Amino acid sequence: MHDTKIIDQLSDLVSSFICYAGSHLPDDVDAKLKEMAKIETEGFAPTIYKAMADNMELADKLGRPSCQDTGIIQFFAKVGTKFPYQDELPEALEQAVLKATERAPLRHNAVQVFDEINTGNNVGVRVPWIDWELVPDRDDIELYVYMAGGGCSLPGMAKVLMPLEGYEGIVRIIFDQMTSYGVNACPPVLLGVGIAGSAEVAAKLSKKALLRPVGSHNENPKAAMMEEELEKGLNELGLGPGGLSGKLSVMGVNIEQAARHPATLAVGISTACWAHRRACIKINPDFTYDFVTSKGVTL
Amino acid sequence: MSIWHLTTPVTDEDIEKIHIGDVIYLTGDITTGRDDVHHRVVVQGRECPVDLRGAAVFHAGPIMKKVSEDKWKCVAVGPTTSMRMEKAEKEFLAATGVKIVIGKGGMGPKTTEGCKESKAVHTIFPGGCAVVAAECIEDVAGVEWLDLGMPEAMWRFKAKEFGPLIVSIDCHGGNLIDNNKVTFNERKEKLVPEISEKVQFMH
Ligand code: SF4
Numbered sequence: 001m002h003d004t005k006i007i008d009q010l011s012d013l014v015s016s017f018i019c020y021a022g023s024h025l026p027d028d029v030d031a032k033l034k035e036m037a038k039i040e041t042e043g044f045a046p047t048i049y050k051a052m053a054d055n056m057e058l059a060d061k062l063g064r065p066s067c068q069d070t071g072i073i074q075f076f077a078k079v080g081t082k083f084p085y086q087d088e089l090p091e092a093l094e095q096a097v098l099k100a101t102e103r104a105p106l107r108h109n110a111v112q113v114f115d116e117i118n119t120g121n122n123v124g125v126r127v128p129w130i131d132w133e134l135v136p137d138r139d140d141i142e143l144y145v146y147m148a149g150g151g152c153s154l155p156g157m158a159k160v161l162m163p164l165e166g167y168e169g170i171v172r173i174i175f176d177q178m179t180s181y182g183v184n185a186c187p188p189v190l191l192g193v194g195i196a197g198s199a200e201v202a203a204k205l206s207k208k209a210l211l212r213p214v215g216s217h218n219e220n221p222k223a224a225m226m227e228e229e230l231e232k233g234l235n236e237l238g239l240g241p242g243g244l245s246g247k248l249s250v251m252g253v254n255i256e257q258a259a260r261h262p263a264t265l266a267v268g269i270s271t272a273c274w275a276h277r278r279a280c281i282k283i284n285p286d287f288t289y290d291f292v293t294s295k296g297v298t299l
Numbered sequence: 300m301s302i303w304h305l306t307t308p309v310t311d312e313d314i315e316k317i318h319i320g321d322v323i324y325l326t327g328d329i330t331t332g333r334d335d336v337h338h339r340v341v342v343q344g345r346e347c348p349v350d351l352r353g354a355a356v357f358h359a360g361p362i363m364k365k366v367s368e369d370k371w372k373c374v375a376v377g378p379t380t381s382m383r384m385e386k387a388e389k390e391f392l393a394a395t396g397v398k399i400v401i402g403k404g405g406m407g408p409k410t411t412e413g414c415k416e417s418k419a420v421h422t423i424f425p426g427g428c429a430v431v432a433a434e435c436i437e438d439v440a441g442v443e444w445l446d447l448g449m450p451e452a453m454w455r456f457k458a459k460e461f462g463p464l465i466v467s468i469d470c471h472g473g474n475l476i477d478n479n480k481v482t483f484n485e486r487k488e489k490l491v492p493e494i495s496e497k498v499q500f501m502h
């Protein structure tokens with residue numbers, strides 16, 4: 001038997017969390033964009049950066065989603081094995097999406113494949129998409145919500161290279177993707193890259209890379225160097241805000257890896273647009289919480 | 300670069316004066332229409348339920364809120380990726396008489412041709428700035444094809460000084476984003492080998 005009171009309580013908290021995430025940028029993204037706006041002083045760039053800043057201010061003031069595309073709701077949950085409400089969690093997350101759809105309000109974005117019908121409530125087959133991880137010896141959960149918009153999901157791809165194509169093959173794919181689809185993905189983007197032995201692992205890691213803060217680096221020094229080189233190079237492309245050209249293109253590049261098979265070198269790419277609505281909250285068993293990505297905010 | 304304040308219906312003469320890189324602020328009729336609307340009008344050949352002559356089509360799927368039985372409010376409406384409509388825009392322009400296309404990112408050679416033939420422009424509204432855009436909408440005059448769902452339906456907006464709309468394709472064959480892409484690709488061909496040098500991790 002699932003405890004409906006707990007489901008209610010948990011889904012209320014998570015729905016407030018989703019609503020807040022839809023109208024505000026996380027601290028790291030906000031700070032990075034302000035820094036970039038100072039550098040982008042020519043052409044259309046200042047106009048676009050000003051529209052972005054005005055937009056975030058209005059979204060906060062009016063309590064509205066900052067972008068109309070509130071995406072497919074994805075959760076990435078790191079669940080402590082001693083968290084007492086594991087049984088209630090899946091239903092609570094789905095309820096939270098239904099509530100947030102009404103409250104925020106979120107755009108209706110779940111289209112059932114084959115039937116081609118929009119469910120009208122953001123819940124559909126395997127949606128909200130939930131990624132579970134177990135964390136031993138903890139009694140709390142760390143929950144990320146990510147709003148996967150259409151424009152910024154379009155550059156997403158995964159490909160299995162042959163090892164002789166090397167890491168330079170990965171560089172080529174990234175640059176090709178950024179000069180084509182990336183232009184339309186509301187740059188400056190945060191680029192997530194996954195490197196692994198098969199397509200689905202690389203793809204998933206590329207999305208998990210986007211959960212990492214802007215400006216953070218991979219622990220492996222070679223990977224960190226590649227992140228920096230890619231960031232520098234992509235900025236030199238000068239996509240500018242909105243792809244209208246400028247001095248910069250990306251907020252950063254985050255790479256995550258898994259050991260590969262000797263015969264494969266798979267790469268996955270995910271992009272997060274400037275409106276990178278990725279939020280993280282830690283919830284304790286007594287429902288007190290720490291809003292990790294928006295310090296000091298109470299829901 | 301010129302700045303234009305236009306009111307619908309926009310005429311061929313208005314459009315002829317406009318060049319890529321100009322900025323438009325538009326007052327009047329703006330109707331949303333994206334993938335499914337283009338599919339119905341162009342692929343299925345259905346009659347467009349809104350008279351779009353001289354008006355603007357907005358590649359956008361808004362968040363709408365019903366405030367009474369027949370009245371809606373626009374909560375947020377930013378542009379969506381225009382490139383998705385590339386396949387059908389030329390025919391859509393010819394079929395509807397739309398003069399201004401609003402979206403984000405560029406469109407391709409077929410739309411550039413369409414803008415030339417039908418005397419129209421494609422413009423870019425800053426992506427992700429959906430509340431700024433919603434605040435330029437004074438009234439929601441109605442909705443058509445709501446059976447397509449909230450993002451895909453045709454929402455009829457009355458807008459005031461809607462912009463900045465950066466002209467990316469004009470009716471003279473100019474394409475701003477294509478020009479930019481040429482530059483991006485030139486830079487890319489120089490950068491990729493440089494970075495490749497540095498990531499020789501295979502033993
Ligand atoms: S790419 Fe991002 S900011 Fe742009 S429309 Fe999509 S969700 Fe909004």
